[in-house]
Amino acid sequence: MKNKATNNQQKKLKFDRLAIYGWRCTIFLISLGIGSIIFGKIIPSPEIPVVTSKLENFTKNKDKYNVVFIGSSKIYRHIVPSEFDKAMERRGKEISSYNFGVSSMQSLESYFFLKKILAMKPKNLEYIFIELQNIELSINRENWRTNRVIYWHDWEHTFWVFDLILDYQHSLRVKFGALKSHTIPLMYNLGGVGKVDGLIQWINNQGNQDNITFDRLNNRFMQNDYINGYLPLDQEIGVSYQQRRQNFLGNLNTYHEKVNLLNLPSDKVVNPNSTLLRVTKDLIQIVKDSDVTPIFMITPVLQKKENLIALKTKEYVSTLFLFNNPIEYPRLYAPELRFDKKHLNDKGAREFTELLAEKFSEYLDREKN
Known part of the structure; x- marks a missing residue:
């Protein structure tokens, strides 16, 4: 016992x-x-190159704009708001536009960015041009802990992404990898880990009003054409940009071959997958809920993008402006208007902006009638 x-x-x-x-x-x-x-x-949020500057600049003048462009570098480097506004004025339309393009911005980040813009409730915003892209559900491992990825992984948005992944028609292994790539940035976001950089920046700025962060020092958005968010690759400094340019010029034969392939007719039928449909529908819904009209677009890239175009042919999207056709827009594929194989140079961006304004003006006329 x-x-x-x-x-x-x-x-x-x-x-x-x-x-x-x-x-x-x-x-x-x-x-x-x-x-x-x-x-x-x-603690203040860390300064994220381009993203922070654009949000701050737009916030100061948000009620000024009635048109916004959002997407990757194909928007950032390709649309000149000042030229767009002038081209629309010549056609009798009063437009004030802002370029919210950011290099490497994919659809999942665009969705978050779009919500931030609409949450500001810009009272005169009427149209949002959205670059139509394929959906990348996984994030490359080297980017998991970067401020650029951490900032858009709050609870609400990350759980929306989780839902997309769980509905994704793929193996459990692929789903697990995708979930992991978003879980780590979420944890960093909730823990405020990314804000350590913001704290360091804030401390460094105290007592020195002339001290400015790296992004502000290199911020050309407050100058001339760049005030509304546009910056051509021609104006970028750094060896990597010059190398990209030289690589393009040294491989023009390969570039012409890709353009010729794009010219070939295709009977290929590609249906958009369920994830693309879901994201597109959600994008449309949040824009329309703010009484704003979404306009999707595909810039002059080197891919046919049949699955994206199918969104229009199957009437999932009502308006899609297509520019990835060298036969219809040969000038946009001329080497002298290109910085590299993926991007236009400043001259090409201005020609593209004029064509975009022409297409938008025609669209407004049709809607009016």
């Missing part, structure tokens, strides 16, 4: 220790969560 009592006491002691340990862990996790939330609210 005595041994049995002793065993019971030992079990109770172990249980009590485990309970105390569990309680301490719970208190630690709760404290960590509360501290992270407070830290995230108080």
